[in-house]
Amino acid sequence: AMEPIQPSANPLQELQERLEKLGIDGKSAGAVDKKDFIKFMDDNKIRKPELVVRFGQQLLKNHSSFLGEDEWDMREKVLIAALDSGEYKVAMEMYGSLEAKFSKPKGEPPSRRLKKLEAMIKEHNGAYDSATKVYTDEILQHDKVNPSGFRRLYCIAKAQGNYSDAAKRLNYYLKLFPGDIEGWIELAELYVSVDRLDFAKFCYEEAMMLAPQDYRYPLLYADTLYSLAQKGRKGSVKNPMELARMYYIQSLELAPGNTRALLGLAMCLRALKVTPQTQNLFEWTEAEIARAYSKAGPTGRKLLGTVRAALKQ
Numbered sequence: 001a002m003e004p005i006q007p008s009a010n011p012l013q014e015l016q017e018r019l020e021k022l023g024i025d026g027k028s029a030g031a032v033d034k035k036d037f038i039k040f041m042d043d044n045k046i047r048k049p050e051l052v053v054r055f056g057q058q059l060l061k062n063h064s065s066f067l068g069e070d071e072w073d074m075r076e077k078v079l080i081a082a083l084d085s086g087e088y089k090v091a092m093e094m095y096g097s098l099e100a101k102f103s104k105p106k107g108e109p110p111s112r113r114l115k116k117l118e119a120m121i122k123e124h125n126g127a128y129d130s131a132t133k134v135y136t137d138e139i140l141q142h143d144k145v146n147p148s149g150f151r152r153l154y155c156i157a158k159a160q161g162n163y164s165d166a167a168k169r170l171n172y173y174l175k176l177f178p179g180d181i182e183g184w185i186e187l188a189e190l191y192v193s194v195d196r197l198d199f200a201k202f203c204y205e206e207a208m209m210l211a212p213q214d215y216r217y218p219l220l221y222a223d224t225l226y227s228l229a230q231k232g233r234k235g236s237v238k239n240p241m242e243l244a245r246m247y248y249i250q251s252l253e254l255a256p257g258n259t260r261a262l263l264g265l266a267m268c269l270r271a272l273k274v275t276p277q278t279q280n281l282f283e284w285t286e287a288e289i290a291r292a293y294s295k296a297g298p299t300g301r302k303l304l305g306t307v308r309a310a311l312k313q
Contacts, residue, residue, distance in 0.1 A: 007043060007216060007255075009215070009256065009258040010258060011044040013259070013295075015041070015046055015048070018040060019037075019051070022034065031059060031062075031066040034058060034063075035059060035067075035070075037055055038051075038052055038055055038056060045182075047084070049081035049082070049084035050081075050087075052081035053087055053090055056074055056077055056078035056081065057090065059074060072102075075097055075098055076113075079091050079094035079117060080117075082094065083124045088124070091121065092121075095117055095121065098114060099114060102114050109142060112142070115134055115138050116134075116148050119135055119139075120152065123156060128160060132153065135152050136149075136153070145176055147173070150169065150173040151173065154169040154170045154186075157169055163193070167187065167190055170186060171187065178206075181210050181217075184204070184207045184210070185203070185207055185220070187203045188220065197224050197228050198236065201221065201225065201228070201237075204217055204220050204221040207220075215251045215252075215254035215258055218248075218250040218251040219247070219248070219261050219264070222243075222244040222247035222248045222250075222251065222264055223264060225247065226240070226267065226271075229244065229271065230271075241271050241272055244264070244268050248264040248265040249261075249265060251264075252265065257291075259289070262285055262289045263307065266282065266285045266289060269282045270282075289307060290308075
């Protein structure tokens, strides 16, 4: 069995450190480092499409023999990232290469992988009806449980601002694929964006059950409980602030030094009013926050003053 991916405790800080090692243009860095950098962003769900385009193109141009068969996955990654970052010309160049490789002879069913990418290009151009037709008639018609087909229909509804339809589509998808953690996280984010925190909380509970060793899900769950408490809502929980405190601690146990959980814990302790029993925990949290920000160089040290001031309010 594959080892589960261990996400970074402080992904954005680590991303910055890795980027500094590669050099902003990355031209002098090796193929392994560039490929690892793109994988790191994938594993930690970091959306920086311009970096995927930059380093992915360099790998394809200068290191195609190193990539071997992975070249086609890399071309697909660069295509999707190029659409995301508005680099349409790059996206079409990648599509041309993939089409040359994967298009089927006349009479054979077309490649679903190509059809999906073709529809994504239509989405990018705002041709949502045409893209929907590809997903429903050319992908789901032939593969009724094609996960990417369902996911893209949800993305179209969301892009059109139709949040209730997007939620319906994603809920239907998750009935078919209840083990898709990313689907639960997307649904939670959708509910947060329309202030349905009670529904978002349920989605994060599902994610925690599916990946109990991943620190990100108790962290997101705690954030939701904290928001419920701040808004004076309980969301079927007796004391959401107290429960948020417990889940920030759980997140820290899974990923010690994770700054977001430390900040959340400190804010919870402030909101619950620091008592003699929690004074030691609060002081420890403040010291850990200071250590984490000090390690992040001059920018981190500058931010530390702002964070300390916020915690004293």
